[in-house]
Amino acid sequence: MKIDASKPLEYSTEENSNKIFGFWVFLGAEIPLFATLFTVYFVMVNRFASGPSASELFKIGPVLIETFLLLSSSFTIGLAIHAMRHGYKKAMMVFMAITLLMGLGFIGIEIDEFFTYVHEGATLQTSGFLSSLFVLLGTHGAHVSFGFLWGAGIMIQLWRHGITPATANKAFIFSLFWHFLDVVWIFIFSFVYLKGLM
Amino acid sequence: MDLDKFKVHGEPLIYGAMVSIALATIGILVGLTYFKKWGYLWREWLTTVDHKKIGVMYILAALLMLFRGGVDAMMMRLQTAAPEMKFLDAQHYNEVFTTHGLIMILFMAMPFIIGLMNVIIPLQIGARDVAFPRLNAVSFWLFFMGAMLLNISFVIGGSPDAGWSAYFPLASLEFSPTVGNNYYSLALQISGIGTLITGVNFIVTILKMRAPGMKLMKMPMFTWSVLITNVIIVFAFPVLTVALALMMFDRLFGSQFFTMANGGMDMLWANLFWVWGHPEVYIVILPAFGIYSEIIATFSKKNLYGYTSMVFSMLIISLLSFLVWAHHFYTMGQGAMVNSFFSITTMAIAVPTGVKIFNWLFTLRKGRITFTTPMLYTLAFIPIFTIGGVTGVMLAMASADYQYHNTMFLVAHFHYVLIPGAVFAVIAGFHYWFPKVFGFRLNERLGKHSFWWIVISFNVTFFPLFFLGLMGMTRRTYTYSEESGFGPLNMLSFVGAVGLAIGFLLLVYNIYWSTRYMPRDTTSDPWDGRTLEWATHSPMPVYNFAIVPTVQTRDALWSAKQDNIPLYDDKKITKIHMPSNTGKPFILGVIFFILGFSLVFSLWIPAILSGIGVIVMLAFMSFDRDHGYYISAEEVIATEKKLKRGETV
Ligand code: HEM
Numbered sequence: 137m138k139i140d141a142s143k144p145l146e147y148s149t150e151e152n153s154n155k156i157f158g159f160w161v162f163l164g165a166e167i168p169l170f171a172t173l174f175t176v177y178f179v180m181v182n183r184f185a186s187g188p189s190a191s192e193l194f195k196i197g198p199v200l201i202e203t204f205l206l207l208s209s210s211f212t213i214g215l216a217i218h219a220m221r222h223g224y225k226k227a228m229m230v231f232m233a234i235t236l237l238m239g240l241g242f243i244g245i246e247i248d249e250f251f252t253y254v255h256e257g258a259t260l261q262t263s264g265f266l267s268s269l270f271v272l273l274g275t276h277g278a279h280v281s282f283g284f285l286w287g288a289g290i291m292i293q294l295w296r297h298g299i300t301p302a303t304a305n306k307a308f309i310f311s312l313f314w315h316f317l318d319v320v321w322i323f324i325f326s327f328v329y330l331k332g333l334m
Numbered sequence: 335m336d337l338d339k340f341k342v343h344g345e346p347l348i349y350g351a352m353v354s355i356a357l358a359t360i361g362i363l364v365g366l367t368y369f370k371k372w373g374y375l376w377r378e379w380l381t382t383v384d385h386k387k388i389g390v391m392y393i394l395a396a397l398l399m400l401f402r403g404g405v406d407a408m409m410m411r412l413q414t415a416a417p418e419m420k421f422l423d424a425q426h427y428n429e430v431f432t433t434h435g436l437i438m439i440l441f442m443a444m445p446f447i448i449g450l451m452n453v454i455i456p457l458q459i460g461a462r463d464v465a466f467p468r469l470n471a472v473s474f475w476l477f478f479m480g481a482m483l484l485n486i487s488f489v490i491g492g493s494p495d496a497g498w499s500a501y502f503p504l505a506s507l508e509f510s511p512t513v514g515n516n517y518y519s520l521a522l523q524i525s526g527i528g529t530l531i532t533g534v535n536f537i538v539t540i541l542k543m544r545a546p547g548m549k550l551m552k553m554p555m556f557t558w559s560v561l562i563t564n565v566i567i568v569f570a571f572p573v574l575t576v577a578l579a580l581m582m583f584d585r586l587f588g589s590q591f592f593t594m595a596n597g598g599m600d601m602l603w604a605n606l607f608w609v610w611g612h613p614e615v616y617i618v619i620l621p622a623f624g625i626y627s628e629i630i631a632t633f634s635k636k637n638l639y640g641y642t643s644m645v646f647s648m649l650i651i652s653l654l655s656f657l658v659w660a661h662h663f664y665t666m667g668q669g670a671m672v673n674s675f676f677s678i679t680t681m682a683i684a685v686p687t688g689v690k691i692f693n694w695l696f697t698l699r700k701g702r703i704t705f706t707t708p709m710l711y712t713l714a715f716i717p718i719f720t721i722g723g724v725t726g727v728m729l730a731m732a733s734a735d736y737q738y739h740n741t742m743f744l745v746a747h748f749h750y751v752l753i754p755g756a757v758f759a760v761i762a763g764f765h766y767w768f769p770k771v772f773g774f775r776l777n778e779r780l781g782k783h784s785f786w787w788i789v790i791s792f793n794v795t796f797f798p799l800f801f802l803g804l805m806g807m808t809r810r811t812y813t814y815s816e817e818s819g820f821g822p823l824n825m826l827s828f829v830g831a832v833g834l835a836i837g838f839l840l841l842v843y844n845i846y847w848s849t850r851y852m853p854r855d856t857t858s859d860p861w862d863g864r865t866l867e868w869a870t871h872s873p874m875p876v877y878n879f880a881i882v883p884t885v886q887t888r889d890a891l892w893s894a895k896q897d898n899i900p901l902y903d904d905k906k907i908t909k910i911h912m913p914s915n916t917g918k919p920f921i922l923g924v925i926f927f928i929l930g931f932s933l934v935f936s937l938w939i940p941a942i943l944s945g946i947g948v949i950v951m952l953a954f955m956s957f958d959r960d961h962g963y964y965i966s967a968e969e970v971i972a973t974e975k976k977l978k979r980g981e982t983v
């Protein structure tokens with residue numbers, strides 16, 4: 137492994153920079169994935185059959201908390217990477233832990249929201265609108281949940297091996313993923329919830 | 335649990351298939367045990383991360399699937415060979431044309447191309463490996479397990495029967511109540527994820543791992559075509575992923591995406607399917623253009639004419655391929671404006687394609703042409719593909735399409751595009767690159783025999799279908815009456831299909847014969863090639879190139895041979911880093927298979943367990959700290975010496 141000291145640790149080997157580039161390409165695939173889900177949602181949004189419509193269903197409170205949690209966690213993962221660049225392992229771990237906890241909070245609220253909907257009789261099976269809503273939110277939520285497990289795995293590796301080219305690379309790629317989820321959420325917040333509440 | 339769901343209530347044919355699958359499986363297991371080959375299989379193949387071996391496995395699987403899809407084709411042609419045939423019943427016919435289309439496109443043409451690209455691309459760009467060798471193995475095993483999942487459907491539970499395009503509401507639980515279309519959504523999903531990973535892997539490989547000096551505009555044409563193809567994969571496959579997931583939700587969990595009530599929308603499926611489906615056609619055809627370009631240049635002993643326009647035409651085709659999807663359903667009520675738009679974009683594709691055809695013709699002009707088998711396929715491709723293209727433009731005219739939509743005319747058209755555009759290409763590429771991988775050529779005489787059988791029979795099979803279509807014979811009809819007058823042409827087509835089968839069997843016989851009797855090739859450059867893959871030994875060592883070559887021009891090897899400039903300095907051998915083998919991708923594939931199978935039959939407990947298994951495997955792979963191994967310089971030098979003496983390593 138040739139380490140190039142002039143580059144940040146996460147880019148310092150050829151393998152590392154290939155991985156980061158590869159992850160960007162992968163995010164390139166996530167864009168059509170979510171774009172398709174959004175398209176399906178927009179096609180379906182007024183097809184609520186005998187079920188509730190968006191404005192009858194959405195409540196702004198929990199969504200604002202979700203938004204707050206996810207946006208702040210995008211900030212703290214940035215701080216974690218910043219700490220990593222300076223070699224502060226402890227600070228990095230703390231910021232990652234905060235990030236993941238906020239992610240967990242987000243998932244908790246989302247699950248609660250789903251339960252409320254189902255309780256109100258708005259299920260996946262009720263209408264085209266609800267099917268597309270659940271699948272769009274669910275796909276994003278599944279990404280966050282997966283990110284939680286992934287981030288936790290990286291924390292264990294950081295704790296065991298410290299900040300090395302390999303762990304730094306993984307943490308950096310994870311941060312890209314987390315930021316991406318944030319961007320997707322901003323779209324969900326604006327075009328699903330805010331628009332739906334209008 | 336409802337055991338009845340697993341049973342296929344069928345006819346003797348299906349029971350025959352069951353028995354032969356069981357016998358073949360037992361035979362393989364017994365054979366492996368008897369010859370003590372389990373260890374070899376595991377060490378050398380199931381755990382390999384070597385791009386060449388992965389490529390070979392892709393090609394083997396694709397050849398198998400060619401025969402599976404081919405048998406389906408023969409059964410269909412036999413069933414329609416004469417009026418009122420009683421060979422297959424309607425349900426069985428439905429299953430056969432569905433799996434034929436699926437297998438041919440997704441499990442034959444595409445993997446064959448991915449196989450060739452696995453073997454050749456790293457060599458052609460002078461790289462030691464692909465960017466992510468382990469991920470590459472994951473891709474292969476996901477594809478393979480997806481293919482197997484679809485293949486067992488005939489004997490366990492029943493195959494999909496709503497056509498390869500699986501239009502709703504036909505493919506919904508209501509109208510297709512068997513598990514067949516569950517198989518469809520899960521088998522395609524699993525192998526599709528594999529394909530997407532391949533796309534990411536090869537984009538990185540080609541953009542980041544080229545030999546020093548190989549600028550983008552110096553890349554060989556096959557590499558260009560593969561790069562563009564993989565970009566299409568990365569943008570198109572996520573759409574399929576979503577479509578299949580929604581289909582699965584509709585069928586397994588009762589959601590309302592494509593239903594006819596409760597706000598569902600069946601046309602949404604048609605749109606999603608073809609937003610992926612049309613680019614998919616180009617995923618199998620663009621690499622073919624790359625293969626033909628290499629072959630034409632090599633066997634005309636000329637530089638490819640119009641290199642830059644070749645690249646740009648492929649880029650334009652790839653963009654347009656995303657803008658034409660609705661030409662698949664002009665008749666489904668989307669209005670004149672929409673139809674006109676898609677009609678025009680579709681016809682526009684003919685322009686860059688025409689540019690390519692002319693470039694190939696200009697390359698041939700005044701070339702010193704040798705008529706090898708790969709070259710013959712290439713030469714046959716040009717006129718046949720042109721017929722496919724011209725009839726495509728006929729279909730692209732929305733108003734005219736109302737006349738022959740979903741008739742045999744369409745069936746003839748797409749076979750005229752896909753068979754020369756994908757099948758001939760992979761066969762040509764197979765003959766062309768075979769000596770690179772195995773160190774000997776395929777027999778030319780047998781190759782040409784099989785070529786003539788295939789090309790002539792192809793036209794006998796499919797040309798009559800244009801007329802049958804214009805006479806009004808619809809696609810996917812399983813039988814027809816005497817009075818319709820469709821009998822004679824269908825019989826002719828059946829005769830052609832038999833000829834095709836003979837041609838393909840000759841191809842396989844050629845592989846067998848050549849393996850036994852062809853002399854080993856000592857030059858490692860049997861065709862007097864132009865690109866870097868011919869600069870290393872055949873068969874190549876694991877590390878591909880002892881020293882990474884430096885590229886100065888397009889067709890780097892050719893100019894090196896012409897001007898006597900060395901591609902690398904022989905003295906500079908150093909240790910080489912290699913990734914180590916791993917069984918995890920294979921195990922991951924098996925878990926995905928179990929997951930898919932459980933979901934097909936709604937077996938929730940095994941489904942949840944294997945879902946957890948997938949996560950656990952991914953964690954295992956992430957915690958892996960195996961950074962591969964080094965081959966020492968002495969070892970490399972010793973290997974190189976042996977290879978130069980013509981020994982195998
Ligand atoms: C080898 C000789 C082949 C023969 C004799 C053959 C024959 C047929 C026949 C009879 C049909 C059914 C038409 C109908 O249902 O009315 C069909 C459909 C189809 N074939 Fe082939 N085929 C061959 C090779 C291929 C290849 C190589 C591909 C793709 C690479 C392909 C792709 C398809 C597709 C996509 C369909 C449509 C299936 C559907 O309607 O759902 N075929 N073929």
Ligand SMILES: [Cu+2]
Pocket residue numbers: 611612615658659661662
């Ligand atoms: Cu199309």
